Structure formats: structure tokens, C-alpha cells
Amino acid sequence: MTALPDLTRLVADHRPRFRTATEFVEATLRHAILTGVLAGGTPLRQDDLAALMGVSRMPIREALRQLEAKALVEFHPHRGAVVVSITAEDAADISAIRHALEPAALALSLPHLTPDDFALADDLIADMDAETDPGRMGELNRRFHMTLYARAGRPRLLALTEQHLAAADRYLRFQFAALEYQTRSQDEHRALLAACRAGDTAGACAIVADHIGRAEGLLTAFLSERAKGADAPARRGQNKT
Amino acid sequence: MTALPDLTRLVADHRPRFRTATEFVEATLRHAILTGVLAGGTPLRQDDLAALMGVSRMPIREALRQLEAKALVEFHPHRGAVVVSITAEDAADISAIRHALEPAALALSLPHLTPDDFALADDLIADMDAETDPGRMGELNRRFHMTLYARAGRPRLLALTEQHLAAADRYLRFQFAALEYQTRSQDEHRALLAACRAGDTAGACAIVADHIGRAEGLLTAFLSERAKGADAPARRGQNKT
DNA sequence: AGAGTGGATATTGGATCCAATTCCATTTGG
DNA sequence: CCAAATGGAATTGGATCCAATATCCACTCT
The missing domain is CATH 1.10.10.10 (Winged helix-like DNA-binding domain superfamily/Winged helix DNA-binding domain)
Known part of the structure; x- marks a missing residue:
């Protein structure tokens, strides 16, 4: 089959x-x-x-x-x-790209964010508080971040950003099992949104950078640990039962 | 035909x-x-x-x-x-991406650059001084920049960087007609290489950012001027003879 | 018995063929 | 004389068909 x-x-x-x-x-x-x-x-x-x-x-x-x-x-x-x-190296790679792109997108977008954007971001944070499914959580997380970047007025930059944010989220879903990550992540989301509302570009960028760095650390740890556990987990179709 | x-x-x-x-x-x-x-x-x-x-x-x-x-x-x-x-907006878009990626790549790469890398960069600058063909010039320019970024150890980041550097170069070739650009660009290249040799990460990143910004300014000006000249230069295959 | 070789099989890479859609030009009616 | 409709030509989108290559397994030879 x-x-x-x-x-x-x-x-x-x-x-x-x-x-x-x-x-x-x-x-x-x-x-x-x-x-x-x-x-x-x-x-x-x-x-x-x-x-x-x-x-x-x-x-x-x-x-x-x-x-x-x-x-x-x-x-x-x-x-x-x-x-x-994605290997641990790839995770660091993608994280480096996010680290470069997302603060830039945020800095461009932040001055043009509207109250509606902030309200939407609020809603998304609330949704994430209530969400338990890892897949939908990644989706919400992605939408939250992209909402804050959306006013950058740079379509290609945003497309790239979303692409790599999604690539990271793809494996971040495993992280949500690591309970404490979610609360800390949500705290950072709230702090980020507050900085945006206050118009604090430098502060918001710093929070994003930190947020990405923390996610990378967890992801790298997870991937390297999993790599130890199963060296060649999926080579070819090996359903020999 | x-x-x-x-x-x-x-x-x-x-x-x-x-x-x-x-x-x-x-x-x-x-x-x-x-x-x-x-x-x-x-x-x-x-x-x-x-x-x-x-x-x-x-x-x-x-x-x-x-x-x-x-x-x-x-x-x-x-x-x-x-x-x-590429429209003027696209140019700004690509420039924003370069502005985010290239300093990051340089900062990661700079500590690991070797004397051989510096020598190669020197040669490329010399080649650019001697080169007159805009197409080959773009190639040399790309190789010069990528030489300085190459030790970042982040394949995806480098691939993205090269892609957008090339995308910019694609239209930068029109700039080389604007005579003073080349000498100024070469001055910046030399300053950049000197900063790298000195291990001055912050300075080198600043020079790169400035370099990109200047190129964007020229490119945007050129594109907007050309847009005025010919509104719809190429629509379909219009060789009706 | 083990290793190497040969063929069988599955899967992709590439070519050709057919249908669907768009654009252009001509024609026809007002 | 101009505008709208209609028909045709060109081009792409999609399906089917054939060839090339890698994998797997059985068989043979040492």
C-alpha cells in the first residue's frame, strides 16, 4: 500500500x-x-x-x-x-536566517502597525493559550509573528520570513510537549507585543532575537538527542513489521 | 522565429x-x-x-x-x-533582504576567514579594476562578497544570500554605466576588506550595510527613471514584422 | 559458506499526444 | 465608421507512453 x-x-x-x-x-x-x-x-x-x-x-x-x-x-x-x-546543523542554519530576517521585518513594520493589528495579535495570543494541538499551535504562532511583520511593505522579505518561520515551526511542534516552553514562549509573545504597542523598536527587535535564540536552543537540543536515540530512523520504506 | x-x-x-x-x-x-x-x-x-x-x-x-x-x-x-x-519597489525589497542577510553572514564568517581568503578577495578587487564588461563585473562582485561570507558555515544562509546578491547584480549591471559608481564601489570594497583583515566585525558590517544602501539608492533612481521613459516596454511577442 | 554477478522489478526521467484556454483578427451589425 | 461578437491560431496544462537507471534477490563460483 x-x-x-x-x-x-x-x-x-x-x-x-x-x-x-x-x-x-x-x-x-x-x-x-x-x-x-x-x-x-x-x-x-x-x-x-x-x-x-x-x-x-x-x-x-x-x-x-x-x-x-x-x-x-x-x-x-x-x-x-x-x-x-532537519539536522541540528540545519536548525542552527535556519535560526541564523530568522535571526537576520525577523528583526529587520519587525523594524520596518512596527511604525505602521495599526490598533487592529494589535487586537489581532492579542486574539492570537489568547488562542494559543487555549490551543493544545501542536500542529495548530505552530499555525497560530506563525500567524502571530507574521501579523507583527505584515506592515513592512516588503513582499519578498515577508515571504522569506514566513517560509523560514514555518520551517522552524515544523519541528517546534515537538517542543510543545516540553511544557515549560509554551509558558515561556507566551510570556515572550506578550512582552513582544507590549514593546510593539509602546513603539519601542529596539526593544521589540531584541525580544524577537532572544525569542528565536531560545527556540533554537531547545530545538537543537531536541534534535541532537533524537539523533542519538535513532541513528537511521527512516531510510527507505522499511515496513517489514 | x-x-x-x-x-x-x-x-x-x-x-x-x-x-x-x-x-x-x-x-x-x-x-x-x-x-x-x-x-x-x-x-x-x-x-x-x-x-x-x-x-x-x-x-x-x-x-x-x-x-x-x-x-x-x-x-x-x-x-x-x-x-x-524588477521594479523600484522590488529593488527596495531585495535590498532590505540583503541588508538583513549580508551583515549577519559576514559577522559569522569573519572570525574564520583565512589569509587565503583575503588574498582571493584582493585578486577579485584587482580583477574588477580591470574588468569593463558589466556582466562579468557582476560575477566578480558576487564572488568577492561571497568570499568574505563563505566561512559562515551556514549553507542555507549563504545560498539565500548569494541568490539575492545575484538578483541585485542582475540590475546593477546597468549601474556600471554610471561611471562614478564603480570607483566608489571599489573604494568600499577595499575598505570592507581592510576592516575584515583587521578583525573589525562591527565596522565591516557597517560598511556592508552602507554599501548595500548606496547600491539600492542608485538602482532605485535608475529604475524609476526608466519607468518614466518607457511605460510598457515589452508586453507580448510583437514581431509582426 | 560467503561473496560476487546476473537478471527481474520498481520507480523515476523524458517524450509525445490531447484538451483547455487565451489572444488576435476578422467579420458583421448598428 | 465603430463596436461587439465569433472563429481560428497559438500556447500552455495535463495525461499517457516509453526508456533509462537503481535496487533487490536469487544463483553460481570460489
């Missing part, structure tokens, strides 16, 4: 939102990867995906190429595509 | 360096776009490209999707792909 998790829900959800099959497939797979439904190391069989999505292999291939360009999947010639799994 | 410029040289050059046709096509087109051989607004007919590259339309399509993910081309459903032309 298929070693893929059940994506019918995602498929049905994304299907009507796109005109071309390629865009639909790309969006669906990207969502699945970023929310962790498709874990790192998962082999992506073109035939399986085609059957699952109800299209032929061609849109699948185009979508996979796009995801490759976004560093979400990896092609091995004649051996197929796999979801890239 | 084809409205495309002569790419046979690029094709022959890249052809042996890749195993799969898709990767070859992607690299060739990317190179052509980044060096300005394919100008912004150029419509990319899949048939023409296929004939030019000596492959079928499918690798072309996959490559175009990758370039779309990298924001180098733009798809219009059922109307084809065009090379994205």
Missing part, C-alpha cells in the same frame, strides 16, 4: 482553492510538510501522490520541483524525492 | 555539468537571468526553449517551476511564463 499518512482531508480542503493542478498539489504538499503531517525522511512516491491527489504524475513532478527549490524536499536521481529532515 | 537571445554558448557551457536535463535547464536559465542575458519581461516560450536546449518541453516546465519558486520567473495561467522584471 502506501506508506503515506492520510491526506484526504488536506486534499479536500485545498482542492477548490486553486485553478491549476500544479498549484494545488504544491500548496497541499507544502502545508502537509510544514505542519508535520509529512515527517522528515518520508519518501514521496510520485505514483502514490498522483493517486492520492487525483491527478497524473506530471503536476506532482512540477510541484516537487518547486518544493525542491524551497528546500523542503530533496531529489535523488532515479531514487525519488524525500521530505528533507 | 525566436525572440530569445543567443543562448547556445551558455547551453554548451552548462550541458556537461549536469546529469539530468531538468537540472541542466534550470541552471542554464538561472544563469542567463542572473547575468542579464535574459532581461526582465522576456516571455519564455516553452517550445522555443525546448528546441534551444535540445530537450522536450517537460524538463523546461520543471525548470520553470523551480525558477518560479525562486521568484525569477512568473507564471500566468495559460499565458506563459515571463522573466520577472
Whole structure:
């Protein structure tokens, strides 16, 4: 059968939102990867995906190429595509990018934030307090951050930022099991929002930088520990039971 | 016929360096776009490209999707792909990204730079002094900057940096006509290298930031002026003879 | 018995074919 | 004479088909 998790829900959800099959497939797979439904190391069989999505292999291939360009999947010639799994080094790498991009986006955006933006950010914090599902938590976290950056007026900068924020969140979902992280993270979110409301650009940027650094520390620790536990957790389809 | 410029040289050059046709096509087109051989607004007919590259339309399509993910081309459903032309807003956008990434990369890399790196940077500055072709100039400029960032030990950060540095260079080639830019740019390059040699991280980062800002100013001015001159320079293939 | 080799199989890479959509030009009616 | 509709041509989007390559397993030879 298929070693893929059940994506019918995602498929049905994304299907009507796109005109071309390629865009639909790309969006669906990207969502699945970023929310962790498709874990790192998962082999992506073109035939399986085609059957699952109800299209032929061609849109699948185009979508996979796009995801490759976004560093979400990896092609091995004649051996197929796999979801890239993030190592501790990659985590530091992505964190460095966030560390560069997010304060810059925030500094550009902060002067143009409106009361509506602050209210939305408040709501998102409250939602995160109530949320327990790690997947939705990542989504909320991402939206909270992007709300604060949104007024930067730099579409490419924002797209890059969101992309890497999402890449980090993809593994941050494991962190939410580490209970104390959530409360501390929420404290930082509140402090960040307060600094934004006060118009304290330097302070807000410092908080964001610190926030990213802390998340990186936890993520790196988690990944290195997991790497010790299982050296080669997922190579090929190894359901030999 | 084809409205495309002569790419046979690029094709022959890249052809042996890749195993799969898709990767070859992607690299060739990317190179052509980044060096300005394919100008912004150029419509990319899949048939023409296929004939030019000596492959079928499918690798072309996959490559175009990758370039779309990298924001180098733009798809219009059922109307084809065009090379994205950079507006003054886009220039500011890309500049903001460079402004965020390059000082970060430099700060990480600087402590690990070796005498060999400095020597290579010296050579590249000398080469730029002697170079007159704008296309090769962009290449040298890119290599100079990347040499200084290369020891950051963050592959993704470096890839992003190079990508946006190249995107800027793509239009910076028009700047080199503006004579005084080159001498000033070279002065800044020398100052930057000196700061790196001295181990002055903060100073080097400041110089880079300033360098990027100045380039942005010139580029923005150029683009806005050109926008006034020709409002819609290239729409479709208008060779009705 | 173990290692190396050969073939069978599965999966991707690439080419060709067909349908759907858009754009352009011509034509026709007011 | 101009505007709107209609038909055709060109081009892309998607599906199917064929070839190339890597993996896996059985078999043989040392």
C-alpha cells in the first residue's frame, strides 16, 4: 500500500482553492510538510501522490520541483524525492536566517502597525493559550509573528520570513510537549507585543532575537538527542513489521 | 522565429555539468537571468526553449517551476511564463533582504576567514579594476562578497544570500554605466576588506550595510527613471514584422 | 559458506499526444 | 465608421507512453 499518512482531508480542503493542478498539489504538499503531517525522511512516491491527489504524475513532478527549490524536499536521481529532515546543523542554519530576517521585518513594520493589528495579535495570543494541538499551535504562532511583520511593505522579505518561520515551526511542534516552553514562549509573545504597542523598536527587535535564540536552543537540543536515540530512523520504506 | 537571445554558448557551457536535463535547464536559465542575458519581461516560450536546449518541453516546465519558486520567473495561467522584471519597489525589497542577510553572514564568517581568503578577495578587487564588461563585473562582485561570507558555515544562509546578491547584480549591471559608481564601489570594497583583515566585525558590517544602501539608492533612481521613459516596454511577442 | 554477478522489478526521467484556454483578427451589425 | 461578437491560431496544462537507471534477490563460483 502506501506508506503515506492520510491526506484526504488536506486534499479536500485545498482542492477548490486553486485553478491549476500544479498549484494545488504544491500548496497541499507544502502545508502537509510544514505542519508535520509529512515527517522528515518520508519518501514521496510520485505514483502514490498522483493517486492520492487525483491527478497524473506530471503536476506532482512540477510541484516537487518547486518544493525542491524551497528546500523542503530533496531529489535523488532515479531514487525519488524525500521530505528533507532537519539536522541540528540545519536548525542552527535556519535560526541564523530568522535571526537576520525577523528583526529587520519587525523594524520596518512596527511604525505602521495599526490598533487592529494589535487586537489581532492579542486574539492570537489568547488562542494559543487555549490551543493544545501542536500542529495548530505552530499555525497560530506563525500567524502571530507574521501579523507583527505584515506592515513592512516588503513582499519578498515577508515571504522569506514566513517560509523560514514555518520551517522552524515544523519541528517546534515537538517542543510543545516540553511544557515549560509554551509558558515561556507566551510570556515572550506578550512582552513582544507590549514593546510593539509602546513603539519601542529596539526593544521589540531584541525580544524577537532572544525569542528565536531560545527556540533554537531547545530545538537543537531536541534534535541532537533524537539523533542519538535513532541513528537511521527512516531510510527507505522499511515496513517489514 | 525566436525572440530569445543567443543562448547556445551558455547551453554548451552548462550541458556537461549536469546529469539530468531538468537540472541542466534550470541552471542554464538561472544563469542567463542572473547575468542579464535574459532581461526582465522576456516571455519564455516553452517550445522555443525546448528546441534551444535540445530537450522536450517537460524538463523546461520543471525548470520553470523551480525558477518560479525562486521568484525569477512568473507564471500566468495559460499565458506563459515571463522573466520577472524588477521594479523600484522590488529593488527596495531585495535590498532590505540583503541588508538583513549580508551583515549577519559576514559577522559569522569573519572570525574564520583565512589569509587565503583575503588574498582571493584582493585578486577579485584587482580583477574588477580591470574588468569593463558589466556582466562579468557582476560575477566578480558576487564572488568577492561571497568570499568574505563563505566561512559562515551556514549553507542555507549563504545560498539565500548569494541568490539575492545575484538578483541585485542582475540590475546593477546597468549601474556600471554610471561611471562614478564603480570607483566608489571599489573604494568600499577595499575598505570592507581592510576592516575584515583587521578583525573589525562591527565596522565591516557597517560598511556592508552602507554599501548595500548606496547600491539600492542608485538602482532605485535608475529604475524609476526608466519607468518614466518607457511605460510598457515589452508586453507580448510583437514581431509582426 | 560467503561473496560476487546476473537478471527481474520498481520507480523515476523524458517524450509525445490531447484538451483547455487565451489572444488576435476578422467579420458583421448598428 | 465603430463596436461587439465569433472563429481560428497559438500556447500552455495535463495525461499517457516509453526508456533509462537503481535496487533487490536469487544463483553460481570460489
